[in-house]
Amino acid sequence: MIPELGHVALILALVIAVIQATFPLVGSLAGGSGNRNWMNMARPLAYGQFTLLLIAFACLTQAFLTSDFSVLYVASHSNTLLPTLYKVSAVWGGHEGSLLLWVLFMAAWGAAVAAFSRNLPLAVVSRVIAVQGMIAIGFLLFMLLTSNPFERLFPVPVEGRDLNPLLQDFGLAIHPPMLYMGYVGFSVAFAFAIAALIGGKLDAAWARWSRPWTTVAWVFLTIGIALGSWWAYYELGWGGWWFWDPVENASLMPWLVGTALIHSLAVTEKRGAFKSWTVLLAISAFSLSLLGTFLVRSGVLTSVHAFATDPERGLFILIFLCVVIGGSLALYAWRAPEVSEGGRFDLLSRESALLANNLLFVAFTVLVLFGTLAPLIYEAFNWGKISVGFPWFNQMFLALSPFLALLLGFGPAMRWKHDEPMRILRMLWLAFALSVVVLAVLALPMFGARTLWVPVGIALAAWLLFSHVAIVRERLKNKRGLAAWVADMRGSGRSFYGMVTAHVGVALFVVGVTMVSNFQMEEDVRMSPGDSYEMAGYRFQFLGAEKAPGPNYQADRGHFRVFRGDRQITELFPEKRAYLGGGMPMTEAAIDPGLFRDVYVSLGEPVGGGDWALRLYYKPFVRWIWLGSIFMALGGLLAVTDPRYRTGRVRARAPAHAAAARA
Amino acid sequence: MKARQKRLVFVGLAVVGVGAAATLALSALQSNIAYFFSPTQVLANEHPGDAVFRVGGLVVDDTLKRQQDGLTVRFDVTDNAATVPVSYTGILPDLFGEGQGVVAKGRIGNDGVFYAEEVLAKHDESYMPPEVADTLQTAHVDGVIDATTRSLSQTEGAGR
Numbered sequence: 001m002i003p004e005l006g007h008v009a010l011i012l013a014l015v016i017a018v019i020q021a022t023f024p025l026v027g028s029l030a031g032g033s034g035n036r037n038w039m040n041m042a043r044p045l046a047y048g049q050f051t052l053l054l055i056a057f058a059c060l061t062q063a064f065l066t067s068d069f070s071v072l073y074v075a076s077h078s079n080t081l082l083p084t085l086y087k088v089s090a091v092w093g094g095h096e097g098s099l100l101l102w103v104l105f106m107a108a109w110g111a112a113v114a115a116f117s118r119n120l121p122l123a124v125v126s127r128v129i130a131v132q133g134m135i136a137i138g139f140l141l142f143m144l145l146t147s148n149p150f151e152r153l154f155p156v157p158v159e160g161r162d163l164n165p166l167l168q169d170f171g172l173a174i175h176p177p178m179l180y181m182g183y184v185g186f187s188v189a190f191a192f193a194i195a196a197l198i199g200g201k202l203d204a205a206w207a208r209w210s211r212p213w214t215t216v217a218w219v220f221l222t223i224g225i226a227l228g229s230w231w232a233y234y235e236l237g238w239g240g241w242w243f244w245d246p247v248e249n250a251s252l253m254p255w256l257v258g259t260a261l262i263h264s265l266a267v268t269e270k271r272g273a274f275k276s277w278t279v280l281l282a283i284s285a286f287s288l289s290l291l292g293t294f295l296v297r298s299g300v301l302t303s304v305h306a307f308a309t310d311p312e313r314g315l316f317i318l319i320f321l322c323v324v325i326g327g328s329l330a331l332y333a334w335r336a337p338e339v340s341e342g343g344r345f346d347l348l349s350r351e352s353a354l355l356a357n358n359l360l361f362v363a364f365t366v367l368v369l370f371g372t373l374a375p376l377i378y379e380a381f382n383w384g385k386i387s388v389g390f391p392w393f394n395q396m397f398l399a400l401s402p403f404l405a406l407l408l409g410f411g412p413a414m415r416w417k418h419d420e421p422m423r424i425l426r427m428l429w430l431a432f433a434l435s436v437v438v439l440a441v442l443a444l445p446m447f448g449a450r451t452l453w454v455p456v457g458i459a460l461a462a463w464l465l466f467s468h469v470a471i472v473r474e475r476l477k478n479k480r481g482l483a484a485w486v487a488d489m490r491g492s493g494r495s496f497y498g499m500v501t502a503h504v505g506v507a508l509f510v511v512g513v514t515m516v517s518n519f520q521m522e523e524d525v526r527m528s529p530g531d532s533y534e535m536a537g538y539r540f541q542f543l544g545a546e547k548a549p550g551p552n553y554q555a556d557r558g559h560f561r562v563f564r565g566d567r568q569i570t571e572l573f574p575e576k577r578a579y580l581g582g583g584m585p586m587t588e589a590a591i592d593p594g595l596f597r598d599v600y601v602s603l604g605e606p607v608g609g610g611d612w613a614l615r616l617y618y619k620p621f622v623r624w625i626w627l628g629s630i631f632m633a634l635g636g637l638l639a640v641t642d643p644r645y646r647t648g649r650v651r652a653r654a655p656a657h658a659a660a661a662r663a
Numbered sequence: 664m665k666a667r668q669k670r671l672v673f674v675g676l677a678v679v680g681v682g683a684a685a686t687l688a689l690s691a692l693q694s695n696i697a698y699f700f701s702p703t704q705v706l707a708n709e710h711p712g713d714a715v716f717r718v719g720g721l722v723v724d725d726t727l728k729r730q731q732d733g734l735t736v737r738f739d740v741t742d743n744a745a746t747v748p749v750s751y752t753g754i755l756p757d758l759f760g761e762g763q764g765v766v767a768k769g770r771i772g773n774d775g776v777f778y779a780e781e782v783l784a785k786h787d788e789s790y791m792p793p794e795v796a797d798t799l800q801t802a803h804v805d806g807v808i809d810a811t812t813r814s815l816s817q818t819e820g821a822g823r
Contacts, residue, residue: 387696
């Protein structure tokens, strides 16, 4: 009964989505100041949509909690032995449920826009919610036609097939929700852009409205990607933090464009420039989110992430993708020429720096997109079946990121519109000189850097740090004492300090990537109980492996002591599990984490006589990669709390030059 | 400089930049791609002699042998028409097994053995790499090994 309730809720949600996509939009376009009654429908519709999807989601969760195997989706993704936490996360552990989570989040964003947009003109809110309704129609149709999570199964099996063991993990329980919040969050930026195109009014006010939403979506996506990377690191047992896998790339592309977008929105808000470009980025960010979904769901690419797929679904998403991209680009082509030109700027200005930032991020995106789609392109032209090795992606990123890091130190120091070279030189010469010293010292042979990349990477991170310290000092030049700083933090300084935090995050990330890429060690070894193995100054002693039963699996648990010199620093218990549901084996690595290094052991296979094939890792500074991501996310959150996004109705006006000069 | 000239300079720089980047990216790509060949194609010598490529198919039952060092494994990969022996040193992915689909990346040695540097892991037991599925379809032979059909029908059944 309850699954049917969920199904009905989904159908009703589709009906609401259709109403939501039409009436508020038509109302907002009606003559005069529009049809207020129709526009007033927008908010209640958004709340209704969210409520219905929440009901559907609750129904599916209930089916999982009660192990109702008469529901096909539950039977194929759960099991009575599954711990309760994973019964809940199993709701989005497969295709149908993750789609439901996706539409639920989209409705949640819609409801949030409805609730927190009291200051926005009604026509804008109506259009934004209508555009979200259109996207919801697509996804709900997709679910109801090709992937209904409430489909019944007869005869009812006694036991379910179990959740993919890889997904039975805390990191993966929260990774998809975060990632989806990010993906779907860009639908708000997209909806704002389309709404502005429909209304023909692209101005600074529009940028200010859509900026906090975009930043929040970007924060979620940042956390989601970092969680995915962290999960892959400890769960897959390969010790890598990024594999350039098509599915990873699918989440990275919206992030790259999203990063360009939040920077370009800054220009549009403060200076009224880059308007058409910003709209194009907003459209691209969401389109790439959809493309990501297509790549994951259609199985057109070989990926270690690929799950069992269905060509019919791929086709549906492809058509949907064409409609969304084609439709929005057509609208753009029709409306964009009417967009007025923004404020002019000189070569040496913050606008130029942000333009360069945008170009670099777009170049990154194009490279990732090309590398990801290259196998499809080759196949389409009958040039053979290829895969692109991750060294290529690494080379491409290494070629561009030093420029980005260098630019990142200068950009925030520059003034809008026009700046003097001497002023910047005065502000940053010390930071630059110190970074050069770092570079020179680290290049000395005693530090054993085998490539120039190590000193370059660390010096760039130092440059980011020093230059931002100089930039903060410059801001506080005329403010004395801690009180002034606190006042700045409570006032208009939050977006500034948010930016600084995020940029320091980039510095941490650069350090992490540089160190782990150049100094990590990895050994595949065979060990007998009692054996010791030395690596990177650590001695791994293997004490043997024994059987250890789990709730829904049987495990072999290895026992290791790790020594540094004579001192034992930790004991590690890596596991090799065989899950009862599908008999699928799973490696559970054991990690001793540290701020400056991880020591990591994963079990391979037993090779007879109590011996095991093992993999040992030493990963210096690997945590800094995720620490940097956390800083970026925190910076984004801090920026969003800036009071200027909460102040009363923002008039649609040309950006005040006073505000521009201040920032 | 007038605004118009400035814009021209910008556009010019952009064109040069994009062109240079594209050239570099494409030439770097050439040395980093790995073509896929089925065992039949490998036996017909269609594969490159010394370059890295990928080979895929099903792991033949009872061919998985561990060598003396405990880390090197040998197994045969088949598309049901031809078979290539593969050698790999290191830890195999969790879902590797006899009768399962596999894609290996590496080079072929003078002894006709494919020395894999990487063996593709999959995340889901019901997933079959598209290249392998294609290969098996192309090389569809009547006398299919029993175990192969069994594992294939399992894979398909589970995919539903």
